[in-house]
Amino acid sequence: MADAYVPPEPSKMAIPPVESPFVKEFLSSSELDDATKQQALFYAENGYLVIDLELPDFDEMCERMIRDLDEHYPKVDVGRRIDEAWYYNDDVRKLAAAPKVLDVLQLLYQRPAFPFQTLNFDVGTEQPAHSDTIHFHCMPRRYMVGVWAPLEDVDAQCGTLFVVPGSHKLPDYDMSELGLLASSDSYRSYEDLVRRILDVCGLKSQIVELKRGQAVIWSANLFHGGSPRLDPKRTRHSQATHYYFEDCMYYMPMESDTFGGSICYREAIDIGTGRMMPQTYRGAPLELAKQKKVFRYPRPLPQWVTGVPRSLKDRIIG
């Protein structure tokens, strides 16, 4: 006799609970308090959430970061930013690993999150709308978020961040779906298409005005960017940190032809602990050292980074 049919269990799906069609079901059966459930529902609907960071001595920390990072900004007018300042700046690392952020992400995604990448800015980027899933993604999908924390109060005048509420529900397009080559040369066309997609879907951007000490979390596929700098004399000191969740495989969509079988995997270091994170695909370990194409962090890594496979230590890949 055939085994009795066992109906599938939505909580076992490889979709973050807060991004799942069953989000209301998950929340009603969870033990979260009502205020947290409301926040989770807001995030599920809109794709972003403003939180208080609750970091001690944050004013002093921000002033120190602004001062110490100054010499590291490239001397260019457009696209000025510092990649991976956590290599040498402890405050950047501390902000990236803020316990409150990790707690909220655990509540929303029901998995441990870890910061793997930072960007610091001294002025607004005026960057057109984009989804981070075009830059770095993972399998299962959408286990990635961005968190943006201003180091000073920010508003429309300084070109604060904007988000496009609800846009996270669009497909997480890759370059081939958009009819483009998977290459950074296609990025301008990607931005043009995104603008037209958001327009035709009637999705409107909204600026995020924040006080120092607050941060905005956005989901993997939420479209966002930098609003125009209405007062070009204003600074906009800020840090964007990107987070992955454990037990995933991490990769670089713009360097990959996923269905053509060419995937550019990426290293993922937990900036908080300094551990090179293990990766899995459908529960089985994924060995980066055996992959053809791997995006690596710039070498040399800080000495406190651990768990780097020997074969990855001196190989130039990607």
Ligand SMILES: O=C(O)CCC(=O)C(=O)O
């Ligand atoms: O800071 C900004 O204006 C944009 C940041 C951003 O798009 C990102 O970090 O993904």
